[in-house]
Amino acid sequence: EVQLVESGGGLVQPGGSLRLSCAASGFTFRSYAMTWVRQAPGQGLEWISVISHSSMSTYYAKSVEGRFTISRDDSENTVSLQMNSLRAEDTAVYYCARVEDSGYYYEGWFDPWGQGTLVTVSS
């Protein structure tokens, strides 16, 4: 069974840092791009970052560019999101998802998704 499990969420002060992890199982992790999507309280889903297979390329939403860094460890089947300079508006549930595609990962779709981990940025 394909499974994604996020961890690392919690309460952090503004300006602080947090590292989220997503453990993957049930598929050949190194063959897939992986992505992070978040949902702030009462808001919709927001795509924030993607990393290609082999870590060859990464992309970020403008709202997090320069503050967040996505990475992957194919030996551990994990994808991580290092979040620095956190702001109140980064408060959200963070989901990781596998990127499926029929050619190029940046033209793909997200399946499956994890259950999410809550990040709260507050003093």
Add this chain to the structure above:
Amino acid sequence: QSALTQPASVSGSPGQSITISCTGTSSDVGRYNHVSWYQHHPGKAPKLIIYEVTKRPSGVSNRFSASKSGSTASLTISGLQNDDEADYYCCSHAGSGIPFVLGTGTKVTVL
């Protein structure tokens, strides 16, 4: 890159059909056949229901169908059921530098 525009809410009675629109621009929905749709029950993991504009993953009910015309994609749910009550999001490729853009989301209510 702005979010794709969806109606905030759509409602229907059991058994009816409803359609959710997803309006983008000539740089995303209008340019690429890489639109996907997701169903999200609050507190649960979002679920893929449509990919590449019209394709349905195995296991997804054929009551879900989708299409695209110009810069607007649409998701239709036929034979509405109580369990269809959820939030629905579209997503599109948006060109170099912005691989993905999500829609604003639509809350479907079954009356």
